Amino acid sequence: MSQEQILSSDGIPLEESLKKAERKNKLKAVLLVAPLFLFILIIYVFPIGDMLFRSVDDRMITKMLPKTFNAMENWDGKDLPDEEVYKGLYDDLTYLKKNKTYGKIIARLNYEKSGFSSLIKKTVRKINKFEEGNYKKQFIKVHKRWGKNEYLVALKNTAPNWSYAKYLKGMDRKFDQDRNIIQVEEDRRIHKILWLRTLNVAFWVTIFCFVLAYPISHLLATLPMKYSNLLMICVLLPFWTSLLVRTSSWMVLLQQQGPINDLIVWIGLAADDNRPELMYNVIGTFVAMTQILLPFMVLPLYSVMKTISPSLMRAGKSLGGTPLVSFVKIYFPLTIPGIGAGCLLVFILAIGYYITPALVGGASGSLISNTIAYHMKSSLDWAFASALGTMLLVGVLAIYWVYNKLVGIDNIKLG
């Protein structure tokens, strides 16, 4: 059956002109999003990519000892290398000594194999006295470690431009002599403790927030408007108040001479001269973070509970269910989207928390983000900070992905 083509007023088939209009609208929408998209791409996404790049970038040492590595290319690593390698090493170290930049390679090499620090320092000190020719012998004379194959193999192992050694360090592992991955010595396994503590704190803070937030969200959702608006202030005022103000109020409350300790002494739970330490440990981190993150649990729960009709519970009761049964079978399942949103939000925020643990956590309450900040600002091991940041980022993005699947990211509500 043939169908007559419908034309629009200007004689173009309707279908075509509709498509054209659609294309135009699509282009308009994309153009509106484009400025922010480009802005975030350049100032946010690229820098994060750069951070990933830094975490595996190991070109520094290759650049600083170019002749040595050039000479090492033909060396199989089984016996001591030829004169050529030592000649390259001599040239490179002389150059570095002249520019006073050998400090960087000491740190890098000593990380690869301990003992390099004194080896390089001693060699650099005596390198001016070297005579032309037969460098191998002179190097070994300065320090006998230059005659041990293991040190030269370790040096050769630093040659590749890319290395995931920083990630291994973040997992308390390292390469041994033969490039096998082994655990570091028992007393240096600090990062595993930190990761576990971070997960532990984030998990328990989420649980605490949930237990505290569920009843009050229910109360807020069921009370008449004029009371609930008043109580809502208790949730929203902390939400809008500066994080540092809230943290400092916890520092006031938890200090040794603070009100909470006064109360504990007054009740008689502890002697006045033996006040418990509530701050600068994991207790402080737990208490302060729970209070600070609580609004992020209440708000999504409240907005879900608000939509649940009270007649559902009444229906449950009229059909003979006890309040407990009606709650478990009717109310609770309906709140699950809110629970999912609140828990994931609090967990994501808690896992990357920095300010509060740094101020009230002390050494035993500090989290992985504090370690990242330490390597950024104090130890200046930016590559390691980047690697830890990347590991944390991967974790958070995985949770974000789950969140998006379960709740949908455009369902986030604020206030």
Added chain:
Amino acid sequence: MALPNHTPLNYRIWHYTYLTFCGLVFFFLIAPLFVILPLSFNAEQYIHFSAKMLALDPEGFSLRWYEDMIYGTKNPWGLATKNSLVIAFFATIGSTILGTVAALGLSSRHMPYKAAFMALLISPMIVPLIISGTAIFFFMAKVGLAATHTGIILSHIILGTPFVVITVTATLTGFDHSVTRAAASLGSNPVNTFMKITLPLIMPGVISGALFAFVTSFDEVVVVLFLAGLENTTIPIQMWVGLREQLSPTIMAVATCLIVMSTLILVSAELLRRRSERLRGINT
């Protein structure tokens, strides 16, 4: 929430336990903020309630820490306040414009890959600040914007836009597009339609997004810690430095001012939310 007379005893006990528990949680939420207020008026130099204060003796109270905050020698709060306001002002403007325009595009039903774009544009809110701070610091150092106001403002725009995008998109979900079509049919050009029709209608969402962006920038400390030099110090940075050294009553005075400010912001955000719901015809 009075219970009917015939309520059995065990329900009664259960109900009052529930109310008591809720009361304690509300207390836990709000009480810490109120500890700071009296301490900022302390006449003594210590951060605890002196005997005179507990006896409500007027001599136990003074305004000396407020004086110290404003007139104190070598005191950083003046510069910090100025910097915080300047940075937050420009960051708010930037976030609001970029975020609103993007939200308009994202709310269009013609937008392709909507969910993916939304996820990307909101990501600065989800990614831990310590990671954003690290990455942005590397970038700003590379382009020579570390320790400048511009660098801090640009990074705060990044952190503030997700809030604007979320609030404006939420306002646009209830938006009746026939009004813009009506304007177009009456011969208005798109810019005119936006300025005279769309913008006034989504204004509550825009302003509440702007408030979020302002607070985010004004309160932000992690990224500024990485980026700021001595010249760029802000109020949160000074509080952070002060808290790391020791708790001083001057910090309590600053904190009190900040609490007053957040109360004002809360009130305006709440008024805006109600106005927005009224405009969108949602009855509450």
